[in-house]
Amino acid sequence: xxxxxxxxxxxxxxxxxxxxxxxxxxxxxxxxxxxxxxxxxxxxxxxxxxxxxxxxxxxxxxxxxxxxxxxxxxxxxxxxxxxxxxxxxxxxxxxxxxxxxxxxxxxxxxxxxxxxxxxxxxxxxxxxxxxxxxxxxxxxxxxxxxxxxxxxxxxxxxxxxxxxxxxxxxxxxxxxxxxxxxxxxxxxxxxxxxxxxxxxxxxxxxxxxxxxxxxxxxxxxxxxxxxxxxxxxxxxxxxxxxxxxxxxxxxxxxxxxxxxxxxxxxxxxxxxxxxxxxxxxxxxxxxxxxxxxxxxxxxxxxxxxxxxxxxxxxxxxxxxxxxxxxxxxx
Amino acid sequence: xxxxxxxxxxxxxxxxxxxxxxxxxxxxxxxxxxxxxxxxxxxxxxxxxxxxxxxxxxxxxxxxxxxxxxxxxxxxxxxxxxxxxxxxxxxxxxxxxxxxxxxxxxxxxxxxxxxxxxxxxxxxxxxxxxxxxxxxxxxxxxxxxxxxxxxxxxxxxxxxxxxxxxxxxxxxxxxxxxxxxxxxxxxxxxxxxxxxxxxxxxxxxxxxxxxxxxxxxxxxxxxxxxxxxxxxxxxxxxxxxxxxxxxxxxxxxxxxxxxxxxxxxxxxxxxxxxxxxxxxxxxxxxxxxxxxxxxxxxxxxxxxxxxxxxxxxxx
Numbered sequence: 001x002x003x004x005x006x007x008x009x010x011x012x013x014x015x016x017x018x019x020x021x022x023x024x025x026x027x028x029x030x031x032x033x034x035x036x037x038x039x040x041x042x043x044x045x046x047x048x049x050x051x052x053x054x055x056x057x058x059x060x061x062x063x064x065x066x067x068x069x070x071x072x073x074x075x076x077x078x079x080x081x082x083x084x085x086x087x088x089x090x091x092x093x094x095x096x097x098x099x100x101x102x103x104x105x106x107x108x109x110x111x112x113x114x115x116x117x118x119x120x121x122x123x124x125x126x127x128x129x130x131x132x133x134x135x136x137x138x139x140x141x142x143x144x145x146x147x148x149x150x151x152x153x154x155x156x157x158x159x160x161x162x163x164x165x166x167x168x169x170x171x172x173x174x175x176x177x178x179x180x181x182x183x184x185x186x187x188x189x190x191x192x193x194x195x196x197x198x199x200x201x202x203x204x205x206x207x208x209x210x211x212x213x214x215x216x217x218x219x220x221x222x223x224x225x226x227x228x229x230x231x232x233x234x235x236x237x238x239x240x241x242x243x244x245x246x247x248x249x250x251x252x253x254x255x256x257x258x259x260x261x262x263x264x265x266x267x268x269x270x271x272x273x274x275x276x277x278x279x280x281x282x283x284x285x286x287x288x289x290x291x292x293x294x295x296x297x298x299x300x301x302x303x304x305x306x307x308x309x310x311x312x313x314x315x316x317x318x319x320x321x322x323x324x325x326x327x328x329x330x
Numbered sequence: 331x332x333x334x335x336x337x338x339x340x341x342x343x344x345x346x347x348x349x350x351x352x353x354x355x356x357x358x359x360x361x362x363x364x365x366x367x368x369x370x371x372x373x374x375x376x377x378x379x380x381x382x383x384x385x386x387x388x389x390x391x392x393x394x395x396x397x398x399x400x401x402x403x404x405x406x407x408x409x410x411x412x413x414x415x416x417x418x419x420x421x422x423x424x425x426x427x428x429x430x431x432x433x434x435x436x437x438x439x440x441x442x443x444x445x446x447x448x449x450x451x452x453x454x455x456x457x458x459x460x461x462x463x464x465x466x467x468x469x470x471x472x473x474x475x476x477x478x479x480x481x482x483x484x485x486x487x488x489x490x491x492x493x494x495x496x497x498x499x500x501x502x503x504x505x506x507x508x509x510x511x512x513x514x515x516x517x518x519x520x521x522x523x524x525x526x527x528x529x530x531x532x533x534x535x536x537x538x539x540x541x542x543x544x545x546x547x548x549x550x551x552x553x554x555x556x557x558x559x560x561x562x563x564x565x566x567x568x569x570x571x572x573x574x575x576x577x578x579x580x581x582x583x584x585x586x587x588x589x590x591x592x593x594x595x596x597x598x599x600x601x602x603x604x605x606x607x608x609x610x611x612x613x614x615x616x617x618x619x620x621x622x623x624x625x626x627x628x629x630x631x632x633x634x635x636x637x638x639x640x641x642x643x644x645x
Contacts, residue, residue: 225425226423229420230491231414233447235446243433319433319477320433320477
């Protein structure tokens with residue numbers, strides 16, 4: 001057991017190293033020069049521009065050879081320093097991200113977990129009822145195959161524009177300041193609903209279809225037939241089938257998290273929601289190496305942690321992985 | 331007479347019509363008798379075995395009756411039938427390797443199953459342990475998951491589970507087909523031992539392997555194209571079979587001491603007829619070397635010698 005987790009941990013550490021290295025490299029492959037474009041917006045005299053260029057290059061650490069930049073990056077990363085944002089100069093990247101993270105988490109966690117839970121419950125329920133299977137599942141297919149962006153736009157148009165129930169963009173009302181007041185929290189919730197609903201619905205459809213298929217597969221498996229042959233009531237057979245069908249769904253949840261991050265990016269952009277996804281878009285537009293690195297770093301950490309947790313959960317729920325760990329017995 | 335089957339007919343529903351997989355089977359099995367049921371693929375032997383346990387949605391009960399110790403089994407009512415399963419009729423399935431839920435410990439699985447049938451697990455678990463030891467397994471298997479056992483071990487555990495409540499009829503469907511020869515023998519011996527100890531009253535062993543039946547069965551019934559063609563004691567079937575199909579089936583078995591490099595092993599030419607719309611008359615007619623004009627009429631399944639029935643005009 002211990003060896004298994006040590007090995008897993010080392011693999012995750014290695015993955016982290018490579019992912020972060022790629023994360024460092026990707027922004028630097030972008031054409032253009034962040035300092036140059038920052039200065040060109042300021043429209044300075046050529047002489048002062050050169051001086052400013054040197055000053056900023058130095059302060060961002062971009063005036064040293066590329067390998068030195070890489071080592072410096074790891075050095076400061078290990079000290080918890082993510083650098084300074086080019087776009088929001090001179091704010092440190094860590095505080096920019098810290099402001100965005102709560103929005104993304106508040107959007108993503110409920111959307112991922114609730115859609116997973118509700119989708120699986122609904123799928124398992126639909127698998128037993130033919131009429132529901134025939135009527136509701138096509139809608140699940142439609143939901144699942146809809147791009148996040150398109151569903152987001154549809155929801156915004158219907159609930160925001162036509163019915164005017166929910167606001168179309170932003171994290172909270174324009175006239176408000178973040179504070180612990182009822183008005184602010186209400187506005188927060190109202191702005192949260194549409195992006196949440198679009199993420200939830202797409203996820204819900206996918207999970208429901210997956211669960212429905214898995215349950216039907218499990219109910220047709222040999223152990224279900226054997227239980228039937230021994231006169232076990234449907235209740236017991238369904239309980240076993242549900243439990244076994246959940247296993248691939250647990251793995252699916254881990255895999256889905258990476259995809260949902262991308263989905264959140266699109267959703268946040270559609271609704272101008274002030275989370276990590278929106279930040280990534282701004283960072284790319286402004287060639288903000290440090291902000292982009294920092295935002296990706298959080299996604300990498302998020303995906304790795306989620307996978308590690310699922311790895312551990314899997315060992316608890318599926319005995320077959322445990323056998324693999326200590327080698328076959330007899 | 332413990333098990334009495336009368337003119338049992340079970341068809342499969344397909345889009346092109348009913349497939350008459352089991353088209354009228356009548357036989358009786360005495361208490362303590364092990365009856366072997368043999369025939370080539372598609373002869374209806376598995377359908378017969380399955381019908382005695384559970385008729386599922388693809389199958390259609392057409393007619394006939396089965397009575398167990400004098401009481402009729404409600405074959406066409408699956409909810410009522412469920413009460414008889416496990417206690418009165420039980421199955422050792424073809425798929426014993428995957429018959430147990432892979433994510434449940436075997437002990438837990440049996441406890442769950444017993445509870446779901448309204449039987450207090452404590453009353454039978456002691457017996458379960460004893461029987462596991464009887465088939466040469468340690469009681470540790472209760473705390474194991476099915477994947478931790480070998481194929482032969484799983485086969486034996488499933489046999490013990492299926493016979494735990496001392497059923498009157500046990501259907502053993504192709505229980506040896508996935509095993510190596512030495513394990514086959516052990517399983518065959520276990521079936522006989524279970525009968526000898528009175529764990530099961532009557533047993534039907536379904537197989538396409540006649541040689542295994544010779545080792546374990548008291549009597550053999552041969553089926554062809556959905557109907558029984560011959561039924562007799564094992565010795566009679568082997569030494570003095572009356573139906574040409576049985577004889578051809580036996581002659582296609584290899585013999586010890588014969589070198590088949592020089593001597594080609596003969597099979598039976600041709601194929602069984604389609605059961606979607608079977609031809610009238612004897613169904614073996616087209617492949618039968620003895621066929622004559624009368625075979626256009628269906629031969630009745632009648633006693634041709636004491637305890638020996640066959641369905642052939644020339645028997």
